[in-house]
Amino acid sequence: MRRRKARSETLTFWLFVGPFVAGMLVFVYVPIxxxxxxxxxxAQSTVxxxxxxxxxxxxxxxxxxxFRDSLVTFTVFAAFIVPLTVALSLGMAVLVHRLSFARAFFRSAFFIPTACSYVVASLIWKMSIFNGVRFGLANVVLGLFGVENISWLITADPPWYWVPLVTVRLWLQLGFYMILFLAGLQRIPEELYEASYVDGASPGWQTFRHITLPQLRTTTVAVVLLTLIAAYQAFDEFYNLMPSAVNLARTPLQELYLAALSQQDYGRGSAGAMILTLLIMLATLLQGRVLGFGRKD
Amino acid sequence: MAVQGAKGRATTGAAYAVASVAAVLFLIPFYLLVRNGLATDAEITAPGWRFLPETWRWENVSELFDDPAVPFGRSLLNSMLVAVLHTLGTLLVCSLAGYGLARIPYRHADKVFYAVLGTLMIPSAVTFVPSYVVVSSLGWVSSLRGLIIPGLFSGFTAFLFRQYFLNFPKELEDAARVDGLGYWGTFWRVVMPNSLNFTAAIAVITFIAGWNAFLWPLVIGQDQQSWTVQVALSSFLTSQTIRIHELFIAAAISILPLLVVFLLLQRWLVRGVAETGIKG
Incomplete structure (x- = not known):
């Protein structure tokens, strides 16, 4: 009787979990x-x-x-994008959290770019804001101060293209991480602040430094990890913003795309994918170690 | 706030000033989409900034859909199918798996669970070469199947469902069992109907990701018939065979479904972001 129940539970288990496991094997484990x-x-032109x-x-x-150049490119990109995203999205969250009137409006205004794809944002950035000719919005604004037109996306020296590349990602992702920080801020008990006022602390930098920041540590670690992993996988805006003919800044994924899809060299493409996967796993583990991801809060 | 004197009011004023400037900056790209999408090319490229087009050219919309050189309508349809089926499929497969892992006793359940956890370490974008190798062997390149099916088995979504079901009130399930329902019946008649908020949050996030996906659709959509709207926009952008105002009105139309999702479902969206952002 018990045996029969166990067997029917095993069957039921696979009824629920089987489709997922089958798909996971075919589309995740087998490919890897x-x-x-x-x-x-x-493996040239053959799999x-x-x-x-x-x-x-x-x-x-x-x-x-x-490919090695692209790893360097990524490192530079991450060095810009990760600290900027953490600082700005935290700043926006603190700002929105502080507002009492029209808070929902500001939250939505910062959050709504999340609805855009990288392709749409790249299109706006390339064709309108950072258009290299005089009708590009950035050049129109700079022109008011007497600055000459800048060819944002094709000038190699100085590398102006980082301005559109970094700003487009900031615009798309800041709102998302702001929401994460807002959720974190709402979890900080009000008593902590009140107790510090009793102890003579004044609201502002002091309480931010000694209460808000430590209380947000888990969130901050998560945001650093998520932005770093996302930066490693940058593709869309580089593909759509940068000229394809010259190699100014390509990301590792673009190089894999070129190796596997354009040159049909699946051997090299696969090797690159393995290297990148390993790097991301290492970075994740290391980062978690350094920032104390495993520790209990 | 304990201290709220003249200084407090000044900082509040400063906070609103900063927030307003930032909000304007964040909304400028949307303004550009509308301004350029409903103008003529001459107005867009004119020297000297014109804030709004002289007349709103709504006929730009029909011009876009009538342009035979630009397969925009088809790509919208593809995206709609991909995003909806991607969302429904993911929810179905991952919620079932999550419930099975959370609630059904099975000797090797923990091993299955570790196999699922293992996939969380591997970023899916990086494995597009391996996945392409498999999908092309199946002959699924340039097909809806190839666009949708490989993306359904998200270890992360299954993991989130499992965590959620672990905290589901057990009394409700026990009551259902007393009424003679098995696991299957309990899941569909009791558990899911009481999990709509959570499911909606996951659904919104999944839909947005499906609609905005670019790399995989680019790899798979090798002929025009299977382009999603993102791939279509990208190819218009890089080949530049299209007029500028058409490009912008196409981009504006492509974000409309998501703007609707945003405005109507923001509550679940915010919850979904908070829910999925921190893996905990």
Whole structure:
């Protein structure tokens, strides 16, 4: 009797979980194993492993060249985007949290860019705001101060293209992270502030530094991780904003796209995917360690 | 606030000033979409900034849909199908899995759960090459199947559903069992109807992600018939075979469904962001 119940529960378990597990095997685990195998083989224009080449694909990807350049590009990009996103989205959350009148309006205004895709935002940035000719909004505004037209997206020196690349991502993602910080702020008990006033602290920087920031640590760690991982996977705005003919700034994913989809070299594309996956997993673990992700709050 | 004198009022004033400037900056791109989308190309490229077009050219909309060189209507339809089916499929597969993992006793359930957790470590965007290898072997390139099915098995969504169901009030389920319902009946008649808020939050986030996805649709949508709206916009943008006002009105139309979602469902959206943002 008990045995029969256990067996019927096993069947029911697989009725619920089976479809997901089957899909996960076919579309997550099989691709990764397949690609892992391909990364040690020559696989030009074919997805069947043919000639074993050992680590050649990895060496090919990692020796000086576009893929390594793209890793450098990403590092520069992350160095800008991660601290800016954390500081600005936290600032916006504190600001919105402080407002009493029209708070919902401001929250929505900052949040609504999340509805736009990277493609739409890139389109606005490339064709209107950072258009290199005199009708681009940035050039119109700078023109008021007597600044000459800047070709934002094609000038290599100085690298003006970072301005549109960084601002477009900030515009799209700040509202999202602001919501996370707002949720964090709402969880801080009011008594903590009241107790500090009794102890003689004044509202402002002091309480922000000693109460708000420590209380938001979990949220901050999460935001740093999420923005970093998202930056590693940057593709859409680089693909749509930057000229495709010249290589000014390409991200690792763009290089994988070129290797696998344009040149049909699935061996090298797979090796690059493995390298990138490993890097992201390492960064996640390391970051968690450094910032004390595992610790209990 | 304990201290709210003249100084407090001054900082409040400053806060509103900063917030207002920031709000204007954040809304400028939307203004540009409308201004450029309903103007003529000559007005857009004229020297000297014109704040609004002289006349609102609503005929730009029909011009866009009638332009045979631009498969915009088809791409909108594709995106709608992809986003809706992606959302429904994800909810169905992941909620079932989450409930099974949370509630149904099975000897190897923990091993299955670890296999799901393992996928959270691997960012899906990075594995687009491996996934493409598999999907192209299945012959699913340039098809709706290829666009939708590989994305349904989100370990993260299944994980969120499991965490949610672990906290579902057990008394409700026990009552259903007393009434003679099995797991299947309990799930559909009791658990899901009482989980609509959570499900709606996940649904909104999933729909937005599906509508805005770019890399996978770009990889899979290799012929025009299977372009989603993002891929179509991108190809108009990079090839520049389209007039500027058409480009902008197309972009404006492409965000309309999401603006509706935003305005009508913001409550669930905010909850969904808070729910999914922090993996806890």
């Amino acid at each position: 194993l397949w690609s892992f195998t391909l990364s040690f083989f020559e 069947t492993p043919s000639v074993f080449v050992g680590l050649d694909n990895y060496v090919e990807m990692l020796k000086s060249g576009p």
